[in-house]
Amino acid sequence: MQTRRTMLAHSATVAGLLAGLGLLPQAAQAAYAAAAFEAKSLADVLKALGGAAPVLSGDVTLQGPDIAENGAVVPVGCSTTLPGCKRMLVLVEKNPSALSAIFDVTDAIEASFNTRVKMGQSSNVFAVAMMADGRVLYAQKEVKVTLGGCGG
Structure with missing residues (x-):
């Protein structure tokens, strides 16, 4: 019978082996993500991630409410059916x-994701697909917030 303690010990061993082989994410990857999450605009985010100028595209879809009653938990979804998508982003313009x-995203993963975001005020929301060939495609939707969720 496997206990939680032995499961954790085995997991730590496997993680150590993967790290020794260089198969775990490196600290440099965490640094790019930190810079992107600190960016204040769509252009700054794309610059931090090494993306080109974004182009509005009907091949990228963004699902979200027209009116969000509570800005603390706004459900949004983003997707694309285009082959060669390597990364999907969700941005809230006025946060x-x-x-x-x-x-x-890899070829083994369908580029379709749902999450919840926090919005302090009514704003444009963007779904961005960064493609393997360097293109950056996006969809946009305005979401009106009746009760803010980002600070007071």
């Missing part, structure tokens, strides 16, 4: 930090 979520 103190524009970037709300990053989803790394």
Whole structure:
């Protein structure tokens, strides 16, 4: 019978082996994400992530409410069916930090994600697809917030 303690010990061993082989994310990857999450605008986020100028595209979809009653938990979804998507982003234009979520995508993963974001006020929300060929495509939707969720 496997206990929680032995499971944790085995997990730590496997993580140590993966780290020794260089198969775990490196600290440099965490640094780029930190810079992107500190950015204040769509352009600054894309610059931090090494992306090109974004282009509005019907191939990227953004789902979200027209009116959010509570800005603390606004459900949004982003997706694209285009092949070659390597990263999906969710941004909220008027938040103190524009970037709300990053989803790394491989060919084995369908580029379709749902999450909840916090919004302090009514704002444009962006779903951004960063493609393997360097293109950056986006969709945009205005979400009106009746009760703010980002600070007082």
